[in-house]
Amino acid sequence: MIPKVLIVDDSKLARMAVIKALNSLHPDRTRLEAADAAAALAVVERDRPDIALLDFNMPGKDGLALAAELLRVDPQLRVAVISANHQTEVVARTRAAGAAFLPKPITENSLREFLDSVPMRQDRA
Amino acid sequence: MSQPSAVVLSELEVDALTELVNLGVSNAAMGLREMVKEEVLLSVPNVRVVTREQAIANLGQRNARLVAVHQTFEGDISGRALLIFPEAQSLELVRAVVGSDLSLEDLIELEQEALAETGNVLLNGCLGTIANSLQRSLRISLPEVLHGGGAEFFNLEPPRRSDDDCVLFIHINFALRRHAIQGYLAMLLDLPSLVVLQKLVAEYIDRMGISTIVSPDGL
Numbered sequence: 001m002i003p004k005v006l007i008v009d010d011s012k013l014a015r016m017a018v019i020k021a022l023n024s025l026h027p028d029r030t031r032l033e034a035a036d037a038a039a040a041l042a043v044v045e046r047d048r049p050d051i052a053l054l055d056f057n058m059p060g061k062d063g064l065a066l067a068a069e070l071l072r073v074d075p076q077l078r079v080a081v082i083s084a085n086h087q088t089e090v091v092a093r094t095r096a097a098g099a100a101f102l103p104k105p106i107t108e109n110s111l112r113e114f115l116d117s118v119p120m121r122q123d124r125a
Numbered sequence: 126m127s128q129p130s131a132v133v134l135s136e137l138e139v140d141a142l143t144e145l146v147n148l149g150v151s152n153a154a155m156g157l158r159e160m161v162k163e164e165v166l167l168s169v170p171n172v173r174v175v176t177r178e179q180a181i182a183n184l185g186q187r188n189a190r191l192v193a194v195h196q197t198f199e200g201d202i203s204g205r206a207l208l209i210f211p212e213a214q215s216l217e218l219v220r221a222v223v224g225s226d227l228s229l230e231d232l233i234e235l236e237q238e239a240l241a242e243t244g245n246v247l248l249n250g251c252l253g254t255i256a257n258s259l260q261r262s263l264r265i266s267l268p269e270v271l272h273g274g275g276a277e278f279f280n281l282e283p284p285r286r287s288d289d290d291c292v293l294f295i296h297i298n299f300a301l302r303r304h305a306i307q308g309y310l311a312m313l314l315d316l317p318s319l320v321v322l323q324k325l326v327a328e329y330i331d332r333m334g335i336s337t338i339v340s341p342d343g344l
Contacts, residue, residue: 010169013140016335057147059169084151089164104148
């Protein structure tokens with residue numbers, strides 16, 4: 001089964017930047033996109049992605065609140081929050097929410113490190 | 126909402142500008158965070174082409190008396206950046222930066238200097254990141270502390286050029302919760318700069334190398 005990756009960002013450009021990094025690392029992965037929290041929630045409920053990459057700074061619900069909500073729906077989902085705002089409080093809250101923190105702009109290296117650390121759904125108990 | 130000028134930014138261009146400003150202000154907030162030892166809360170940047178009157182109205186209606194730290198920038202693009210907050214919170218911001226154990230006398234004495242320095246950290250940091258990302262250098266003026274309202278701040282020299290006086294208006298809320306301080310960063314670019322900026326942003330998008338990517342579900 002090909003792992004599915006959900007990318008959530010209100011900015012289309014930012015989603016494209018994440019997809020570009022993802023494509024060069026894992027062109028085989030199924031990509032799902034959402035532009036806001038409500039759409040992301042619907043995708044998680046419907047498509048059960050393995051991984052979610054969330055923008056932190058979005059209008060309405062931010063990436064941290066969304067991470068908590070998505071993890072309630074699917075505790076097996078592996079979540080990373082992407083943000084240019086790497087103040088210690090933001091990084092700490094991200095980790096406390098059970099998500100990884102990836103600095104923006106996203107690089108192939110940081111994305112690879114996160115993806116390599118994530119067990120795929122079929123491997124999980 | 127239709128944009129009131131001949132310069133129409135595409136969705137991707139607005140996205141790119143929003144991202145650039147977000148990167149800039151997030152980087153700059155790291156500096157302020159070290160100064161105040163508290164998380165600096167930031168909103169999503171709002172990027173719009175509006176008339177100067179609309180920009181003034183946006184700021185003017187909230188607070189009658191404001192303080193602004195003002196810096197101009199010049200280069201391929203020219204404009205001004207302001208850190209704005211209610212005058213009533215000015216001393217509290219100084220207290221957040223220099224420490225809470227100072228007497229009121231000392232706070233008042235340090236006020237101008239501390240405001241200028243705080244503004245400088247945020248505005249310079251933000252503009253520097255944007256300039257680097259656009260691969261252009263900007264000459265940034267020294268910070269200047271102003272008291273007044275939106276109309277005064279946005280009609281500073283250089284004066285308006287024409288009747289259809291449109292500006293690129295960028296607006297980000299910032300807050301320090303523990304000190305109950307709420308203000309915003311605003312950036313204003315006049316129309317000739319906007320035409321140049323559009324070109325620089327297009328180059329920036331090109332450099333990201335994503336032009337060939339098509340969104341699978343057309344979001």
